[in-house]
Amino acid sequence: MIPAVITVAINGTARCLYTEAIDLRSIGSLELxxxxxxxxxxxxQMWEVRDLNxxxxxxxxxxxxxxxWEAQHLN
Numbered sequence: 001m002i003p004a005v006i007t008v009a010i011n012g013t014a015r016c017l018y019t020e021a022i023d024l025r026s027i028g029s030l031e032l033x034x035x036x037x038x039x040x041x042x043x044x045q046m047w048e049v050r051d052l053n054x055x056x057x058x059x060x061x062x063x064x065x066x067x068x069w070e071a072q073h074l075n
Contacts, residue, residue, distance in 0.1 A: 004019045005017075014027065017035060034052065035070070037052070046060060049070050058073075
């Protein structure tokens, strides 16, 4: 398991990939934004991690592998 990384700015704003391993609500109110999209590509029969512009960043036959890649590279 890749550890959660929380980056806190000088103004107190924290950023991280969402995880249920930590109750993030316990440190304040949440504002969530997607960092990427993981979807199955019917044409290639692969799961894809895409940035918000639609560019494919990673693909794999396993959705779990895409989630792990996202956590490692976007954390």
